[in-house]
Amino acid sequence: MKLIAPRHCSLRDPSWSELRHFVWFLNVQLLDCEQSSFCSAAAAGDLPGFLDFVVRFMIQMSRDFATRSLQIAEETPGLRSMNDEESDLLAQYSLRRQWESSAHPYTFFNADHHSMTFLGFNIHPQSGDLIDPQTNRVLEEKIMPQPLKHSLRANHVQLNENFDSIPRSAKIEKLCSVIGNNMPYDPDETYELTTDNVKKILAIFMRFRL
Numbered sequence: 008m009k010l011i012a013p014r015h016c017s018l019r020d021p022s023w024s025e026l027r028h029f030v031w032f033l034n035v036q037l038l039d040c041e042q043s044s045f046c047s048a049a050a051a052g053d054l055p056g057f058l059d060f061v062v063r064f065m066i067q068m069s070r071d072f073a074t075r076s077l078q079i080a081e082e083t084p085g086l087r088s089m090n091d092e093e094s095d096l097l098a099q100y101s102l103r104r105q106w107e108s109s110a111h112p113y114t115f116f117n118a119d120h121h122s123m124t125f126l127g128f129n130i131h132p133q134s135g136d137l138i139d140p141q142t143n144r145v146l147e148e149k150i151m152p153q154p155l156k157h158s159l160r161a162n163h164v165q166l167n168e169n170f171d172s173i174p175r176s177a178k179i180e181k182l183c184s185v186i187g188n189n190m191p192y193d194p195d196e197t198y199e200l201t202t203d204n205v206k207k208i209l210a211i212f213m214r215f216r217l
Contacts, residue, residue, distance in 0.1 A: 033069040035216055039116035040065065045123065053162075056155040063150055064114045067137070071111055072213065111206050112137060112146060118187030126181075127206055129167045130156060140167075170202045178205065186212055 040046050046058045112128035128146070129138040135151040138144070159166060170178065175193070178200045183191040198204070 028072055029069050032072040032213070033065055035213075036065040036068065036116070037062070039120070042120045043116055043123070044121055054155060054158050056152045057158075060151050060155060061114065063147065064112070064137075067147060068113060072210070111210070112139070113206060113209060115185045115209065117184040119184070122184060124181050124185050125164075125166055125168070126170060126209070127202060132156075140169075170205065175200060181205075182208065185209060 040058070040061055043061075044050060045054060046061055050057065113124075113126045115124040115126070117124055127140070129140045130136070130151050131138055131145075135149050135153060135156060136145045137147040137150040139146055156166075170181075176191075179191045179193050182200075182205060183189075
């Protein structure tokens with residue numbers, strides 16, 4: 008574990024907390040993977056290479072969740088100056104901007120363990136590379152083999168779906184499928200369900216699962 012976790016975590020000189028988040032999140036995802044019928048030996052003939060694709064994707068997601076989302080100040084609160092507080096506000100704003108400008112490709116095993124939700128990425132039709140749809144940057148090369156891509160397409164799996172263009176009701180259904188709500192409900196019709204906002208909601212949900 009001392010050698011494997013730091014190598015796949017991809018963080019430079021990771022802290023124990025970051026390694027723990029990486030391992031715990033990956034473990035939760037792999038447990039879901041074991042329960043999924045899509046990743047079973049019985050499905051290997053119909054979905055060649057799907058298990059390998061999922062595991063590589065789980066590592067990508069675990070790297071994302073291992074990264075800090077908030078700065079934690081170690082100073083004693085009573086000794087903090089106004090300049091310290093202003094610096095903290097600037098640091099948190101910088102972190103928020105960094106999160107919003109970074110790619111967050113997600114593959115979720117839905118709560119029913121029989122379906123999946125894909126969000127925030129495209130697969131290049133020729134190379135099988137994992138692509139950030141906002142910048143067209145390659146996140147990981149050759150993550151999906153051609154036979155698997157053809158099989159998923161034959162099963163009407165939309166890997167390159169534009170989430171922002173689908174109806175709001177469909178967005179709510181996707182959210183509820185991941186969370187495990189069997190009765191889709193829209194608690195605030197005024198809240199904009201952009202791709203970025205939905206990824207934040209699901210990121211918070213997954214952190215609570217840990």
